[in-house]
Amino acid sequence: MRVRYSFSSRKTGRARAEKTCQHRKPFPKLVLEVIKTSDIIIEVLDARFIEESRNIESEELIKNSEKKIIFVFNKADLADITKVMQKIELHSLKPYVFVSCKRREGIGKLRKLIKIDVSRLGIKGRKVNVGVIGYPNTGKSSLINVLLGRASARKAAEAGFTKGIQKLKLTDDILILDTPGVIPEEETGTEKEKYIKQAKIGVRTADRAKDPEMIVSELVKEYPSIEKFYNIESNRDSEVLIEKLGRKRNFLIKGGKIDVDRTARLILKDFQEGRIEAI
Template sequence: MFKNSTFAKRRSSLDNISKQRKKYPDIVKAVIDISDVVLEILDARFIEETRNKDIEEYIKKKGKKILYVINKIDLADAEKVMGLIKSENLYPYALISCKERIGSNILRDKIKIEASRVKNRYNRKQVGIIGYPNTGKSSVINRLVGKPAAKISSEAGFTKNMQKIRLSKDVLLLDAPGVIPLKEDANIHGRDLIKQARIGIKDYNKVREPEMIAFELMKKYPGVFEKYYNIEANGDYDLLIEQLGRKRNFLKKGGVVNEDKTARSILKDWQENKIKVE
């Protein structure tokens, strides 16, 4: 089912995609250049996958402090998160859950502390905020300021320009577009498409090859999907799709299961955090 990939057929659209995407890293770098401190928003479930190490290197090269903000902590194993923070030396850090309203006050205090340590000629400190799409960057900003100040979307580049948001009289937040590293091109590399769909960057309605992604998810997390859907498939993807499609009445003419629709429904459940990985 998955051997005859169609990725190679999409090269004709690569130039246009690249032009649209290349401008966003430039804006992110401009935000970093004028920031005193930079927050990198990470998804607690996918810390390594949502780190932009190229941007981190650029921040360090500019001599700026990074504060790692680990969001969606309510959806992750806290012990594993703390282990990763230690092993990867992600200090200073802050744990937060916008949904559960956890950690926003502590984060606000840490921002002020880190900003106060920076000496500049201006009274107001500027704090840049970067992150992959769908890590909750805009939600973090809205929790910090206590009102809807940043627009929310999981799509890369939804915030197209720098947004300036006042945190306090002494601290100004600079919201940068959510950026996927240029080397990750989901239109060419299947592995990147799978990663981006898994962490929610590519919406279940818009991904290509939903069956391949659902197949890879099932392979990566054995037993999890069978348990959630209460289907005994014993690791057999085709059997899971067949039974789930009939269970949800996702049928085409002739009573054949609509595999695309069924796979997208699995991705929808995954991206909406209904399926938990223990």
């Protein structure tokens, strides 16, 4: 099956990169190259949206090439792990580890999982390559920086930040590969469902989102936590919520009307950055 990918555009640095291939390559060439080059692959998922942030196509490519895969559920500081474990069957995603790059939690366990795989592979005479893949904005570069204990992989709140493959030295024997976030075009769901899902993960951040009002209207239906967060009663009607919140924040345009776009983007930003509980 030919898999086509799309990706957003951000700039990334390449500080301390041992070897870089910074020029853009079309997907899936880049994904295939990462999988081909890597002995072990870490798929970084958003702990709040584990199923939604999985790249099934990439997982299949990895499985078919008989490479090891480790699942990292990042941004665990934003998720209620007990609820996540009740909601999702994690058995098929072993080995996995909940990580918070922000709080530097789960890193020791991840290091152990990498070491177990490295010693099982028993590669001699060359470095072991560990590729890090995942949707844009899941925290791949942040994870690498925490693993390395220094800011080497460039990260940013803006999705699509990393471009090209960046190779960094994890230990004398292990190289870690930072890659740009990838959205498979073969994602399931309607265009609208895909768009909402990507908005949740933050593939396109609030400042760049198209139609933030539509996204917010869907999020408000799904997450009562949004109303609670702003302490506004709106009966899950986003128009009412935006109107009341805009007025509260004094987000006004000419004629004293509410700046609907600005208010919707604020809600989306608070949601994407985890200030609002997503479960």
